[in-house]
Amino acid sequence: xxKKERLIFRCQSCGHETHQWMGKCPGCGDWDTLxxxxxxxxxxxxxxxxxxxxxxxxxGAIEFDEDPRIVTGIQEFDRVLGGxxxxxxxxxxxxxxxxxxxxxxxxxxxxxxxSGRKTLYVSGEESIRQIKMRGNRLxxxxxxxxxxxxxxxxxxxxxxxxEKPHAMVVDSIQTVYNPEIASTPGSVTQIREASIxxxxxxxxxxxxxxxxGHVTKIGAIxxxxxxxxxxxxxxxxxxxxxxxxxxLRAVKNRFGSTxxxxxxxxKEKGLAxxxxxxxxxxxxxxxxxxxxxxTASMEGTRPILIEVQGLASSSGLGNPRxxxxxxxxxxxxxxxxxxxxxxxxxxxxxxxxxxxxxxxKVVEPAADLAIGVALASSFLDMAVPxxxxxxxxxxxxGEIRAVGHVEARVKEAAKMGFTRCLLxxxxxxxxxxxxxxxxxGVTSLKQVVELxx
Numbered sequence: 001x002x003k004k005e006r007l008i009f010r011c012q013s014c015g016h017e018t019h020q021w022m023g024k025c026p027g028c029g030d031w032d033t034l035x036x037x038x039x040x041x042x043x044x045x046x047x048x049x050x051x052x053x054x055x056x057x058x059x060g061a062i063e064f065d066e067d068p069r070i071v072t073g074i075q076e077f078d079r080v081l082g083g084x085x086x087x088x089x090x091x092x093x094x095x096x097x098x099x100x101x102x103x104x105x106x107x108x109x110x111x112x113x114x115s116g117r118k119t120l121y122v123s124g125e126e127s128i129r130q131i132k133m134r135g136n137r138l139x140x141x142x143x144x145x146x147x148x149x150x151x152x153x154x155x156x157x158x159x160x161x162x163e164k165p166h167a168m169v170v171d172s173i174q175t176v177y178n179p180e181i182a183s184t185p186g187s188v189t190q191i192r193e194a195s196i197x198x199x200x201x202x203x204x205x206x207x208x209x210x211x212x213g214h215v216t217k218i219g220a221i222x223x224x225x226x227x228x229x230x231x232x233x234x235x236x237x238x239x240x241x242x243x244x245x246x247x248l249r250a251v252k253n254r255f256g257s258t259x260x261x262x263x264x265x266x267k268e269k270g271l272a273x274x275x276x277x278x279x280x281x282x283x284x285x286x287x288x289x290x291x292x293x294x295t296a297s298m299e300g301t302r303p304i305l306i307e308v309q310g311l312a313s314s315s316g317l318g319n320p321r322x323x324x325x326x327x328x329x330x331x332x333x334x335x336x337x338x339x340x341x342x343x344x345x346x347x348x349x350x351x352x353x354x355x356x357x358x359x360x361k362v363v364e365p366a367a368d369l370a371i372g373v374a375l376a377s378s379f380l381d382m383a384v385p386x387x388x389x390x391x392x393x394x395x396x397x398g399e400i401r402a403v404g405h406v407e408a409r410v411k412e413a414a415k416m417g418f419t420r421c422l423l424x425x426x427x428x429x430x431x432x433x434x435x436x437x438x439x440x441g442v443t444s445l446k447q448v449v450e451l452x453x
Contacts (some may be wrong), residue, residue, distance in 0.1 A: 002231065002279050004268075006171065007036035007037060007382060008033065008036070008037050009021050009034040009035065009036050009037075010035060010037055010187075010188050010189065010333070011025040011027055011028060011030065011033045011034055011035075012033045012035055012185055012187055012188055013025075013190065014027045014030075014188075015027035015133050015188045015192070018034065020032055020191055021034055021036065021142045022312075025332065027251070027342075032362060034243045035180060035183070037186065037187075037189060039427070048322070049052055056094065056396035058277060061181055065067050068084075068157075068182060069081075069084030069085060069086055070084050070085040070086075070112070070117070070166070070208065071083075071084045071085075071178075072084065072085065072088065072108050072110040072112055073112075073114070074107065074111055074273060074275070075107060075113065075273060076248065076262030076263060076264060076273045077104070077108060077248065077262055077280075078215060079260050079262055079300075080235065080248050080249070080250050080256075080260050080261065080262045081233065081250070081253070081255070081256055082137030082253060082255050082256015082257060084209045084230070085157075085167065086255045087206045087207075087208060087275070087389050088203055088205070088206040088207065088208065088211075089202070089208050089232045089233060089254075090153075090198065090199050090202045090209050090211070090214055090230070090231045091208070091209070091210045091211065091231060091233040091234075092173075092210075092211045092227065092231040092233070092234050092235070092237060092355065093212055093213065093233070093234075093235040093236075093237060094104070094212075094213040094214070094215050094235070094236055094237070095187050095215060095236060095237030095238065096215060096238075096239075097214070097237075098190065098272065099237050099238070099239050099448055100237060100264075100266060100271055100396060101136065101171075101212050101237050101247055102123075102134075102171050102212065102241070103134070103270055103271055103353075104123075104127075104139045104237065104248070104264070104271055105121070105169045105203045105210055105212060106117065106131075106169075106170060106270075107138060107140060107271060108169075108210075108271055109121050109167060109169060110135070110138070110144050110145060110370075111146040111272070112166065112167050113144050117166035117167065118144070118146070118163070118164070118165045118166050119143060119145045119165050119166060119167050120145075120146045120148070120160065120163055120165040120169070121146065121147045121148070121168075121169045121171070122147075122148045122149075122150055122156055122159070122168070122170050122171065123147070123148070123149055123150075123171045124149070124151040124170075124171065124172060124174060124175030125171065125175055125296065126149065126151065126171075126326060127149050127274050128147050128148065128171040128192055128407070129148050130299050131147045131149075131175045132147070134286030136272075137268075137269065138269055138270040139269050139270075139367075145237065146163060146165065151175050151176055151177060152176075152177070152179065153176050153177060153178045153193070153194050153197055153198075154178070154429055155177075156170065156335075157197060157198070157201050160201060160205070160207065161201075161205070164205070164207075165207060166207070166208075167207065167208045167209075167210075167420065168207055168208070168209050168210070168213065169197065169209075169210045169211075169214040170209065170210070170211050171414075172184040172211070172212040172213060172214055173191060173194055173195065173198075173211045173213050173255075174191065174213065174214050174229070176190070176194040177190045177343070178190065178193050178194065178195070178197075180245070181193060189411065190429065190434070191227055192227070193415075194233075195211075195227045195230055195231075195340045196230070198211065199231070201229050206234060210211035213232070214439075215439070219272065221297065221320050222377065223238060228252065231252075232253075233250060233252060233253050233255070233373045234250070234252040234253075234255045234257065235248060235249065235250055235251075235254075236248075236249050236250075236251055236398050238359075238361070239266075239359055240359050240451070242360070243253050243359040243449065244265050244266050244267075244358075245263065245264070245265055245274070245280070245281075245358055246263070246264040246265070246266060246267075246271065247263055247264075247359075247360065247361075248262035248263075248264065249261050249262075249263050252410075256351075257300055257301075258301065259298075259299065259300035260299065260301065260302070261281075261299040261434065263277045263299060263416050276405060277302075277304045278303075278304050278305035278306075278412060278415075279416065280358070280359065280418070281304070281305065281306055281307060281357060281358040282294065282305055282307060283305075283356065284357075287386055288383040288386060289312045289383055290377050290378055290380075290381050290382055290383050291311050291312075291374055291375075291377050292307060292308075292309050292310075292374065292377070292383070292384065292389075293307070293308055293310075293373045293374045293377065293384045293388075293389075293390060294307055294308070294370070294388075294389045294413075295308055295366070295367050295368050295370035295389060295391055296366075296389065296391055296410070296412055296413055297360070297364060297366065297367060297370070298364065298366070298404070298405045298408070298409065301408075303405065303408045303411075303412040304360070304412070305389070305393060305412060305413060305416055306356055306358070306362060306365060306367075307356070307357040307358075308327070308354070308355075308356055308357075308362075308370040308371060309354070309355045309356070309374060310352070310353070310355075310371065310375045310377065310378045311351075311352070311353040311354075311378050312347060312350045312351070312352055312359075312375055312378045313349055313351050313353075313378075314349075314350060314351070315349060315351040317351075320348070320349060320350055320351045320352070321351045321352070322352050323351075323352070323353045324353075324354045324355075325354065325355045325356065326354075326355060326356030326359065326360055326361050326362060327354050327361075327362055327363075327367065327371065328363050331367075331368060331371065332352070332371055333349070333366070334355050334372050334396070335372050335392075335394055336352060338392065338394060338395075338396060338397075338398050338445065339372060339374070339375060339376065339445070340431075341398075342377070342397070342398035342444075342445060342446060343398070343445065343446055343449060344442065345375075345376065345379055347375065347379065350379075350390070354371065354374070357448065364392075365393040365401075365403070366391055366392065366393060366403040366405075366409075367406075368392065368393045368394040369390045369391060369392035369393070369394060369422070369448065370391075370443070371394075372394055372448070372451065373390050373448060373449075375447050376452075376453065377452075377453070380453055382451050382453045384452055385420070385452060387418050387419040388418065388419075388420040388421070388422070389413045389418045389419055389420070389421050389422070390421070390422045390448065390453070391403060391406070391409055391410075391421065391422070391423055391424075391427075392422070392423065392424045392427075392442070394445055398444050398445045398446060399443060400425070400442050400443055400444060400445065400447075400448070401426075402424045402425060402426040403424065403427065403428045404421060405434065406427040406430045406431055407431055410423070410431050410434060413436065413437070414435075414437045418437065419436060419437060419438060420438045420440070421437060421438070421439050421440070421442070422442050422451070422452075423439060423441055423442070424442065425440065425441035425442060425443045426441075427441075
């Protein structure tokens with residue numbers, strides 16, 4: 001009698017393995033995510049590549065000529081990658097459905113194809129006719145770009161080895177599967193196998209490979225976290241479909257900074273670069289409106305002026321609401337508590353709403369002073385004087401603390417026509433004299449409120 005083969009239950013969220021089914025995953029705590037799979041008789045995924053014998057060599061004996069980065073022609077995209085695409089790199093790009101991931105990748109390959117490079121776009125979600133329709137809508141004009149509709153992992157790797165493209169996109173990694181593995185496409189096992197195989201292909205051939213990934217309800221890239229650890233770069237394409245602006249942000253980059261962002265505007269013919277985000281984000285700002293103030297946020301090496309909006313209104317609920325968009329809710333709660341304690345502004349019984357116009361997300365403490373000024377402006381129903389911008393971090397005693405990159409922030413404010421800037425007193429010495437801009441040093445939040453209102 002043949003012995004019954006036991007199943008391995010693997011979590012589809014985190015990859016945790018167990019020999020019995022459970023309603024709740026012991027690894028990540030998600031419910032109903034354990035799926036039964038047959039154990040593999042072969043070795044671990046990617047074992048066919050581990051048979052190649054390698055020898056350790058001294059680092060000084062390695063001959064290395066730094067490969068020039070491949071410039072795509074899309075400056076905002078190249079900025080986020082650190083100046084261009086590194087040959088042999090594996091890049092994972094994620095984002096909400098409909099945010100424009102496939103559009104961005106199609107435009108990137110089209111730009112490379114126009115420069116004479118051979119590119120390959122493999123889609124597991126669209127037919128080649130649908131890709132052609134989207135290419136016509138984007139007016140890419142790159143007729144030499146190769147396209148394929150394929151989900152079989154072996155076929156994709158074979159196609160890449162025969163065509164030898166200069167850059168390649170797989171859209172999306174969740175649709176790729178290995179028929180030798182008894183699990184559905186998108187499962188942890190399939191994603192892990194596809195990621196390892198494609199990683200080996202990229203490193204051995206030197207072909208830059210972009211993987212498009214779906215995201216979960218909480219915004220994380222779907223699949224095991226090991227996929228993010230294997231790739232060289234992880235990009236998130238952020239933006240609300242109700243807004244026209246999209247932000248490309250690097251959360252991991254082995255060959256560049258993770259602080260840079262790229263700003264795009266979604267138009268009828270695809271994504272257009274936004275070379276001056278400050279002008280775009282402030283274009284529709286209402287002048288002399290209570291609860292509105294402008295601050296300068298550093299995104300990598302580039303300062304961006306953003307509008308912070310605050311609204312404090314009477315609440316008809318037992319527990320007042322705290323709704324925060326684009327800012328850290330903990331920082332907003334901290335600053336509201338400082339204002340109550342140090343300024344005597346009673347916000348505990350009011351609904352507080354905070355927003356950063358344009359869908360930008362700001363997490364740095366340099367926006368603290370803008371949060372406090374916006375709340376005070378709304379509470380007092382008095383507008384911030386026209387042409388004024390504020391920069392600074394707020395401490396628990398109400399003091400205004402110094403921030404970095406002050407000179408770049410102030411120069412951006414002057415370039416956009418602002419005539420007055422409130423800075424931490426300790427940061428004044430870092431700023432040169434700028435014509436037509438009055439710079440005032442402040443030491444406490446109370447002093448700022450007295451100066452403005």
